[in-house]
């Protein structure tokens with residue numbers, strides 16, 4: 351490990367630090383891309399030291415998961431839009447259902463050979479194809495899976511048991527008895543190993559923790575909805591307690607989010623066994639690891655140290671949002687969305703859509719239909735079941751640069767979510783601007799539409815402390831992941847993108863003044879390249 355330990359201040363101090371939001375500002379401002387920062391960054395990729403994209407437990411036997419996907423008939427576009435909250439009836443997943451959800455969230459969906467070896471691509475898009483997010487499962491006894499804490503191993507599509515017995519009680523406590531966790535027969539936990547992404551992206555990789563968790567969660571929520579299994583994303587928890595349950599190394603790894611899956615009569619608290627520390631060997635990721643203290647500092651500054659803090663944190667989301675309702679929209683510039691009707695809607699299932707999803711490498715500069723754009727926005731922005739958003743609440747605003755959409759003038763737009771309408775901010779051909787804003791890449795210049803998620807970070811940081819930064823990033827990237835799926839459901843292409851932070855804000859100002867970019871995605875028609883599609 352290189353890099354100092356100066357920013358590691360300990361869990362006790364970090365508990366108080368969540369309210370000291372200069373930490374989030376300092377991390378965010380310190381990891382912005384600008385034309386200048388990219389030109390002067392001397393970082394180059396050390397291919398000899400590239401980390402492997404899997405966490406492999408060397409001493410645990412695999413418990414193979416069923417590989418046969420049973421098909422759910424629910425159309426993907428319905429599943430993407432669903433906002434399922436835990437219901438009243440009992441919904442118990444089986445290992446078959448869990449296997450399908452794990453596969454559609456983080457499974458290996460494509461293998462591509464190249465002269466130096468083979469690349470394994472996954473169900474959800476991930477920055478740099480570095481796949482630093484792992485999924486863990488804590489469950490009670492299910493029909494065909496014994497109670498335990500498991501790691502999902504995508505490389506051999508198996509579970510590995512880290513702990514035997516029902517440990518959900520630890521998560522019930524860690525989440526401050528969040529109701530969906532209290533009644534969940536199965537809880538999935540998402541965690542990042544920083545180095546697997548920071549190898550390429552350095553300290554900006556902390557943003558990628560939430561970006562890549564968000565695309566994965568968009569898949570997970572849609573896969574669960576298609577199986578009518580209630581699912582809810584929980585961001586309020588005692589970080590150290592969750593890390594200890596999974597045996598995470600707090601200097602290198604971080605728990606990011608919990609997902610309550612299913613619903614049963616709550617009886618979890620009674621059965622929590624005592625927990626020994628885990629010391630399980632894993633295969634080294636690379637020859638050596640480089641530490642980026644800014645990531646740990648942000649993680650610690652946004653951590654919650656006790657159940658009481660979690661309960662208080664969650665209560666804070668109900669405080670006045672402080673979000674400025676922008677009244678400047680002129681009616682004559684509002685263009686209502688016109689999504690496909692149910693009868694016109696493409697019917698492909700979520701499994702079909704996820705297994706053909708990829709990131710578009712080249713866009714065709716051709717127009718898409720206004721109904722296609724409308725459907726993507728409409729389906730992606732209907733809300734997300736979480737513990738940090740009330741129904742109808744949102745931390746992000748959607749801004750668009752439209753290059754080529756039938757019946758819509760090219761230009762910059764603001765999405766008025768309440769009115770399901772686009773507001774034209776400025777008309778014109780902005781392909782060159784969009785190319786520049788996306789770090790000079792061709793993708794944002796050649797696509798049909800770019801969608802930027804911008805958050806005014808002041809209200810969420812005031813309400814939720816530094817953890818509000820995690821929430822804003824995660825909400826944007828879950829919606830971004832839904833846009834990916836809504837594009838592929840209509841046989842269009844999509845690609846996540848990185849960006850010059852302040853230049854994007856300036857482009858959409860004065861409307862966007864003071865807001866920060868959380869996520870960017872390009873949408874359009876891909877140029878089909880021969881010989882690259884592999885199973």
Ligand SMILES: Cc1cc2nc3c(=O)[nH]c(=O)nc-3n(C[C@H](O)[C@H](O)[C@H](O)COP(=O)(O)O)c2cc1C
Nearest residue numbers: 471472475476477478479561565708709846847848
């Ligand atoms: C948040 C995010 C940002 C991304 N940024 C870029 C980018 O700037 N340029 C690019 O070519 N691809 C970008 N990608 C696409 C990834 O490279 C791609 O997801 C990864 O290689 C895996 O391939 P797949 O999406 O085809 O499965 C991004 C993806 C995500 C999720």
